[in-house]
Amino acid sequence: MSAPQYVSTRGGGDPVPFREALLDGLAPDGGLYVPTHVPDLPSSWRGAGSLADLGARVLAEWLPDVDGLGALVADALAFPVPLVPLEGSGWEGVHVLELFHGPTLSFKDVGARTMARLMGAALGGEPVTILAATSGDTGSAVASGFEGVAGVRVVLLYPKGQVSAVQERQLIVERENVQALAVEGTFDDCQRLVKRAFSEARPEEGRLSSANSINIGRLLPQMLYYLWADRQLGGEPPLVIVPSGNLGNLTAGTLAMRGGLGVAGFLAAHNANDGFPRFLAGGSPPAGDSVRTLSNAMDVGVPSNLERLRSLYSDDELRRLVRGEAVTDDETTASMRRVHDETGYLCDPHTAVGLEAARRARQRGAAAPIVVLSTAHPAKFPESVEAATGVGPEAPERLAALWDAPVAVETIPPMLDALRVHL
Numbered sequence: 543m544s545a546p547q548y549v550s551t552r553g554g555g556d557p558v559p560f561r562e563a564l565l566d567g568l569a570p571d572g573g574l575y576v577p578t579h580v581p582d583l584p585s586s587w588r589g590a591g592s593l594a595d596l597g598a599r600v601l602a603e604w605l606p607d608v609d610g611l612g613a614l615v616a617d618a619l620a621f622p623v624p625l626v627p628l629e630g631s632g633w634e635g636v637h638v639l640e641l642f643h644g645p646t647l648s649f650k651d652v653g654a655r656t657m658a659r660l661m662g663a664a665l666g667g668e669p670v671t672i673l674a675a676t677s678g679d680t681g682s683a684v685a686s687g688f689e690g691v692a693g694v695r696v697v698l699l700y701p702k703g704q705v706s707a708v709q710e711r712q713l714i715v716e717r718e719n720v721q722a723l724a725v726e727g728t729f730d731d732c733q734r735l736v737k738r739a740f741s742e743a744r745p746e747e748g749r750l751s752s753a754n755s756i757n758i759g760r761l762l763p764q765m766l767y768y769l770w771a772d773r774q775l776g777g778e779p780p781l782v783i784v785p786s787g788n789l790g791n792l793t794a795g796t797l798a799m800r801g802g803l804g805v806a807g808f809l810a811a812h813n814a815n816d817g818f819p820r821f822l823a824g825g826s827p828p829a830g831d832s833v834r835t836l837s838n839a840m841d842v843g844v845p846s847n848l849e850r851l852r853s854l855y856s857d858d859e860l861r862r863l864v865r866g867e868a869v870t871d872d873e874t875t876a877s878m879r880r881v882h883d884e885t886g887y888l889c890d891p892h893t894a895v896g897l898e899a900a901r902r903a904r905q906r907g908a909a910a911p912i913v914v915l916s917t918a919h920p921a922k923f924p925e926s927v928e929a930a931t932g933v934g935p936e937a938p939e940r941l942a943a944l945w946d947a948p949v950a951v952e953t954i955p956p957m958l959d960a961l962r963v964h965l
């Protein structure tokens with residue numbers, strides 16, 4: 543079968559090649575791009591010796607036209623993704639897939655680094671400015687991901703004073719082709735500015751592109767670690783638990799399954815932003831505003847990738863395949879403490895939401911092996927980890943080094959003219 547093309551979830555327009563879906567981000571009718579079909583996994587994937595090796599083999603079925611795909615993936619995914627078994631009574635057969643060993647300590651490095659290199663290859667040196675509004679882990683992963691990609695300049699907007707100290711540091715550390723802008727306003731102001739910059743773009747600003755979380759170029763590489771977990775686990779298909787917000791991670795997992803990966807089921811673990819679990823339990827699709835929680839990267843009221851999931855599956859199919867679980871902040875803190883007490887494993891609040899869902903699944907009698915995706919390093923959230931466990935997580939060297947590195951950031955009012963100076 544030939545490689546897939548991409549169509550809008552809203553049905554408008556003809557299928558487009560990957561390059562167009564990648565560079566445009568959003569379909570012209572406002573929908574999200576989904577593949578016309580899911581290629582079968584090549585039989586060689588089980589022989590892969592590393593995540594990057596696996597990535598090169600699997601993505602070749604999706605992206606046969608990308609020159610140097612193997613080297614590109616190897617460069618993007620040059621960090622370990624270990625599957626760590628928990629040891630302690632009651633936790634038998636529970637494994638944590640640590641996705642946070644990349645440069646910015648969250649799983650977003652996997653998607654952002656690969657997407658950045660795919661965009662660099664698609665542009666072939668044509669200059670482009672990537673504009674991104676960010677509130678959390680995405681901005682730093684995107685900035686870091688594009689670092690050194692030829693022809694690409696990145697302009698990042700974040701709400702001044704409204705991101706954590708570690709997150710801000712990761713955004714403003716000086717990078718050759720990245721301009722960080724602290725906007726005197728909210729995250730919504732940042733997003734509004736980005737939208738206006740696109741709709742009112744001027745020819746002299748050159749090509750503008752976005753790197754938001756719904757880009758298909760971020761989704762495809764996220765399939766790979768589901769396969770990599772299976773390679774390390776071997777044996778019975780696992781129940782996979784995904785700490786979820788915008789549902790990109792979960793959507794990627796279902797694509798891996800469609801390609802042929804065996805899974806016992808998915809469990810979407812949410813914080814108090816529980817619209818998706820309610821929907822899965824028979825309610826209407828999520829609509830409300832988000833509330834702030836300890837696991838702030840999952841504070842999403844209306845998950846944008848639900849539109850993708852519902853175009854890939856009927857609601858009945860989705861409800862059979864995925865179960866939802868909602869975990870409060872108190873339960874998240876208790877989970878960090880319990881897991882640490884019972885197994886010695888220190889986890890961040892997002893992973894703790896997943897591990898609480900794992901505990902509940904076992905209580906309900908789930909017998910399959912369990913893989914919990916760990917989406918962030920505990921040192922990214924030192925305050926809540928220490929408050930819960932009494933233990934301060936040790937910062938990896940690349941995080942500690944940030945505090946000595948030069949920074950470059952400008953503060954702007956939330957006005958288009960102030961942004962334009964930087965385009």
Ligand SMILES: *Cc1c(COP(=O)(O)O)cnc(C)c1O
Binds near residue numbers: 648649678679680789
């Ligand atoms: C973004 C993020 C999530 C949520 O992932 P989605 O793909 O949006 O569902 C979970 N945990 C962390 C640490 C994140 O940064």
